[in-house]
Every structure is written in structure tokens, then in C-alpha cells.
Amino acid sequence: MAGLRRKPRARRYPALSQEEEGKWKGPFVFILGADTQFGLKDSYSGIAEHERTWKDEIDWAKVAVKAANEMRPKPRFFVVCGDMIDAFPGTRNYDEQYRDFKTVFDELDNEIPLICVCGNHDIGNQPTVEGISKYRNSYGDDYYSFWVGGVLFITVNSQYYYNSSLKSLRDVQDTWLDKQLELAAIAKHVVIFQHIPLFVKHADEDEHYGNFPTEERSKMLKKLKNAGVRYVFAGHYHRNAGGFHGNLEMIVTSAIGFPLGDDENGIRIVTVMEEKITHEFVSLNEIPKSVEDWEGCIRTCYC
Numbered sequence: 001m002a003g004l005r006r007k008p009r010a011r012r013y014p015a016l017s018q019e020e021e022g023k024w025k026g027p028f029v030f031i032l033g034a035d036t037q038f039g040l041k042d043s044y045s046g047i048a049e050h051e052r053t054w055k056d057e058i059d060w061a062k063v064a065v066k067a068a069n070e071m072r073p074k075p076r077f078f079v080v081c082g083d084m085i086d087a088f089p090g091t092r093n094y095d096e097q098y099r100d101f102k103t104v105f106d107e108l109d110n111e112i113p114l115i116c117v118c119g120n121h122d123i124g125n126q127p128t129v130e131g132i133s134k135y136r137n138s139y140g141d142d143y144y145s146f147w148v149g150g151v152l153f154i155t156v157n158s159q160y161y162y163n164s165s166l167k168s169l170r171d172v173q174d175t176w177l178d179k180q181l182e183l184a185a186i187a188k189h190v191v192i193f194q195h196i197p198l199f200v201k202h203a204d205e206d207e208h209y210g211n212f213p214t215e216e217r218s219k220m221l222k223k224l225k226n227a228g229v230r231y232v233f234a235g236h237y238h239r240n241a242g243g244f245h246g247n248l249e250m251i252v253t254s255a256i257g258f259p260l261g262d263d264e265n266g267i268r269i270v271t272v273m274e275e276k277i278t279h280e281f282v283s284l285n286e287i288p289k290s291v292e293d294w295e296g297c298i299r300t301c302y303c
């Protein structure tokens with residue numbers, strides 16, 4: 001059991017380097033979830049901070065972890081696209097919610113790395129140096145890249161773009177991201193994970209709480225398109241959504257925790273094939289144990 005006992009450092013994830021995982025070895029599956037957000041249900045209901053519990057969120061996350069452990073073929077990793085817990089750093093409940101998140105996800109199979117993505121609740125809507133330092137102690141680096149089976153995965157800290165008050169840190173991430181994208185030429189696919197979606201339906205939609213600010217959005221879309229990136233996964237919206245901008249697909253996934261729209265809580269099962277990446281959202285009570293004979297999934301490429 002690993003979970004948060006293994007963390008990204010120096011912008012890399014242990015044992016998932018280009019040297020170790022840079023070559024395509026055939027199709028594989030990974031699990032994508034978002035917004036476990038321990039504590040949101042009670043905070044959303046207006047319950048006072050000192051009276052909040054997060055028993056439901058713990059149970060929902062446990063279902064997802066157990067399903068990932070039992071799934072065959074084994075998922076290559078489990079990514080949580082941000083907002084692991086609800087309490088902002090430095091506020092009441094942060095330490096307890098973090099402890100409980102760690103306890104639940106430390107039960108993940110040792111062969112299923114936990115990939116955490118930095119969300120607004122994890123560092124604060126207006127990120128601070130202290131919040132980021134706390135994040136790095138809790139979860140490891142707030143942005144990093146890793147390789148699995150010839151595919152380059154890049155996690156981005158979207159909060160630096162949503163709120164640019166820490167411009168110098170955003171610029172460092174930007175320079176690093178440019179370097180990572182140069183590797184696109186030798187990767188089978190390049191996949192971006194971030195918390196806040198670039199857009200939830202259309203690339204030209206108005207900016208709001210649930211998407212990227214317009215100017216940052218168009219800069220990032222241009223950068224990713226120029227690098228040939230076709231897949232960007234995000235959470236934050238607590239609903240399923242997304243759309244295309246040219247060849248680039250923006251995939252927004254409902255919460256593992258408390259949902260805020262019509263979609264139930266659940267996870268997305270992502271299948272990586274040589275030519276393309278497909279994905280399907282399943283609610284927590286209908287996660288399949290086997291994805292080998294799952295229609296539309298990896299059977300088509302194993303046959």
C-alpha cells in the first residue's frame with residue numbers, strides 16, 4: 001500500500017520516469033477522479049466549521065479506492081484532479097481532513113500510483129507561498145510530469161493562472177511546461193491534468209468560477225495546440241462536461257465527493273490506445289470489476 005507514502009519530488013514521480021516508462025508497450029487503463037473534497041457536503045449545507053464531519057466523503061472515496069484495487073486489468077495509476085479536501089490550508093479541519101484523505105488513499109494497491117493534482121481548495125483561491133509550501137509537504141510537488149507506457153502525463157497547477165498574484169511562480173511553471181511540451185515529439189500521447197478546466201463547453205465561453213480566465217485560456221490553448229496536445233482532463237466543476245477545440249478535447253469530470261449538478265459522483269475510466277484515448281464516466285455504484293471485456297474499452301485493442 002503506497003498512496004501518499006510516495007510523492008512527486010523534483011517535478012518527477014518515483015519510478016515513472018522517461019527512462020523507465022518511455023516506451024509504448026500496449027494499451028492500458030487508468031482511473032481519473034476529482035474533488036474528493038472531504039468536508040464539502042457539510043460546508044455546502046452551511047454547517048459550522050467546528051461541527052463539520054466528512055463521513056460520506058470518506059465512504060465515497062473508499063468505494064473508488066476499493067474498485068481501483070479490484071479492477072482487472074489493473075489500472076496503471078489513479079489520478080485525483082484536485083481539491084482532495086475542502087478546508088483551505090491554515091484553517092480548522094485541514095489537518096484532520098488531510099489525515100483522513102491520506103488514510104483512505106494509502107490503501108491503494110502498491111502498483112497503482114496515486115497522482116494528486118493541485119486544486120484551489122488545496123492551496124487557497126489566492127495562492128500564497130505558505131499555502132503552496134503546505135501543499136508540497138502534504139502531497140509533494142504541485143506540478144510535475146511522469147511517463148507511463150510511452151505516454152507523457154503533465155500535471156499543471158491551474159491556480160497560478162486562475163489567480164496570477166504569484167506571477168513569478170506562474171512564470172517558473174510556464175517555463176517548465178514549455179520544456180515538457182518539447183518532449184511531445186517522442187511521446188505516444190501527451191495528456192494534461194489540471195484542476196480548473198480551460199473551458200466547460202466551448203473554448204470561447206465567458207469566464208466564470210468554473211473555467212480559466214479568458215486571456216490565460218487562449219494563451220494556454222494555443223500553447224497546447226502548438227505542441228499537439230489532444231487531451232486535457234480537469235475537475236472543479238463537480239459535473240461532467242467538456243468539448244473540443246480543434247483536435248484538443250477538454251474532459252471535465254464530476255466529483256468522487258459531493259456532486260453539485262445532475263451527475264452522480266463517480267470516476268472516469270480512461271483507456272489509452274495507440275491511436276487515441278477514450279474515456280467513460282461511471283457512477284460509484286456501477287464501477288465494473290473487469291474492463292477487459294467492457295464494450296468500447298480495451299477489448300477492442302487487445303483482440
Ligand SMILES: [Zn+2]
Pocket residue numbers: 082083119120121195235236237
Ligand atoms: Zn475546485
